[in-house]
Structure formats: C-alpha cells, structure tokens
Amino acid sequence: MVYKSLWKLAPRILTRAQHWLLPTRCIACGCAGGLQLGDAHAPLDLCSACYRQLPFNRHGCLRCGLPLSETASGMTCGQCLRKAPAYQRSYCAFEYRYPLASLVRNLKYGAQLPPARVLGELLANHLLQHHPQPWPQCIIPVPLHISRYQQRGYNQVIELATYLHRRLNLPLRLDLLERIRATAEQAGLSRTERRRNLRRAFRTTGSQLPDHVALLDDVITTGSTVNEAALTLRKAGVGYIEVWGLARATNRSA
Ligand SMILES: [Zn+2]
Ligand SMILES: [Zn+2]
Structure with a gap:
C-alpha cells in the first residue's frame, strides 16, 4: 500500500528534486525564480514580473x-x-x-x-x-x-x-x-x-x-x-x- 502511493507520487517527487538541483530560470528575462501557477506540479520557468507583463x-x-x-x-x-x-x-x-x-x-x-x-x-x-x-x-x-x-x-x-x-x-x-x-x-x-x-x-x-x-x-x-x-x-x-x-x-x- 505504502509502495503504491510512493509510486504514484514518484513523478512529483522527481520534478521537485530536479527543480531543487537545477533551479528554474525565467525564459523571458533569465532571472532565477519560477512561478507557481494553478495546481501545476512544479514552478514554471517564468518569473512573476514577466508573468505580469504578459498581454x-x-x-x-x-x-x-x-x-x-x-x-x-x-x-x-x-x-x-x-x-x-x-x-x-x-x-x-x-x-x-x-x-x-x-x-x-x-x-x-x-x-x-x-x-x-x-x-x-x-x-x-x-x-x-x-x-x-x-x-x-x-x-x-x-x-x-x-x-x-x-x-x-x-x-x-x-x-x-x-x-x-x-x-x-x-x-x-x-x-x-x-x-x-x-x-x-x-x-x-x-x-x-x-x-x-x-x-x-x-x-x-x-x-x-x-x-x-x-x-x-x-x-x-x-x-x-x-x-x-x-x-x-x-x-x-x-x-x-x-x-x-x-x-x-x-x-x-x-
Ligand atoms: Zn522574468
Ligand atoms: Zn471575430
């Protein structure tokens, strides 16, 4: 049972680990820092300042x-x-x-x-x-x-x-x-x-x-x-x- 729920959580844990090891960079301005949007699993490679500028x-x-x-x-x-x-x-x-x-x-x-x-x-x-x-x-x-x-x-x-x-x-x-x-x-x-x-x-x-x-x-x-x-x-x-x-x-x- 525990293994089953761990297996279900594996993708989320891996994405978190990847973002911890390789911090996100904003694809628009290059600054460090990502935006957590909605219920997405991991932060986006976009900073909140650039997000606010989106048309x-x-x-x-x-x-x-x-x-x-x-x-x-x-x-x-x-x-x-x-x-x-x-x-x-x-x-x-x-x-x-x-x-x-x-x-x-x-x-x-x-x-x-x-x-x-x-x-x-x-x-x-x-x-x-x-x-x-x-x-x-x-x-x-x-x-x-x-x-x-x-x-x-x-x-x-x-x-x-x-x-x-x-x-x-x-x-x-x-x-x-x-x-x-x-x-x-x-x-x-x-x-x-x-x-x-x-x-x-x-x-x-x-x-x-x-x-x-x-x-x-x-x-x-x-x-x-x-x-x-x-x-x-x-x-x-x-x-x-x-x-x-x-x-x-x-x-x-x-
Ligand atoms: Zn940015
Ligand atoms: Zn029209």
Missing part, C-alpha cells in the same frame, strides 16, 4: 478571438458578424505582442522545450478558467506539410498539443487532418492572398470523425489557416469546431 487577451471576440476593447467584452467582432468563420468559438489566451511574441519565436524557430512547457501551461490555465462544459472530444493540432516538418524537424503546435493533452486529459489526434499542399509562408501576404494560398491545403483522414473538436494553432494572425482547416473538417461532417490559440494578432490585416 492577456481578456476581451477576445467570442467567435475569432480578435482582441476587442473592454466595452465589447463577451461580444462578436464586426468582421465575424459580416462573415462568420467556419469554426464556432475561439479561445486565444494572449495578444500576439511582447513579451509573448519572443517566447513564441523561441518555441517556433529555436525548438526549445522550456517555452513549450511554459506556453502550454499558460494556455491550459486559460482554458481551465474560461472553457465551459462540455469539453471537445479531442485536440487536433494544425498540421505542417511533411516537407516543412522535415526542414524544421519539429512541429511546435504538436509540442503544445502534447502538453494540453496531458494537462487537460483530452485525446490528441494527429491522424485526422493532413496538410497536402506545401503552402508559401503566410507572412507578408494580404488577407485575400492568404486565403488563395491555403485553398485545399488540408484533407481529413480516417472515416470516423468526432462531432466536437478543438483545432489548435500557436499564433492566429488573420485566422485564414484555422479557417481553411475548419472548413475541411466541417465538410467532412464535424459539427462543432473550436479554435484554441496561444496568441491572436491584434490587427486583422497583419
């Missing part, structure tokens, strides 16, 4: 996550009212600006794992605070095309998704959506060009798709990528699609 997206458009003013809190933006996206709801934890933007760049291009853990924990915390029941049946990370994956050797969205899967106890499905076209980099393209660039970029795989899914991306700029992925899932019969994003750009034309 929380407190009043995002319910539909697309676009940061809105406080007076528009809990509302839908004008763009979504004119033309609703292919997904029904968004949860984007932050606005895409300093210091979060540099952490995301480290995750994306530096293949660094501490940012994946910190950013995953921050997004999980946002969802635990704001997401009502029922939770989606699975998490689907926006896939990279195989050529981009081979070039980078890493898909940062899968790293985030793996973290959320463990933390929220939701299935992670990498087998339902595939990127079949290697699209040009979206940065620098206009909204219309982005949409054209992404047309028929995805396809669903597998015959049985869940009815309620969360589509996960790291940064949502105009929403064109998640919209095209959601459209593909919807055409394949998925009834309710949520978009989960770490950060949302403040300007739609950015």
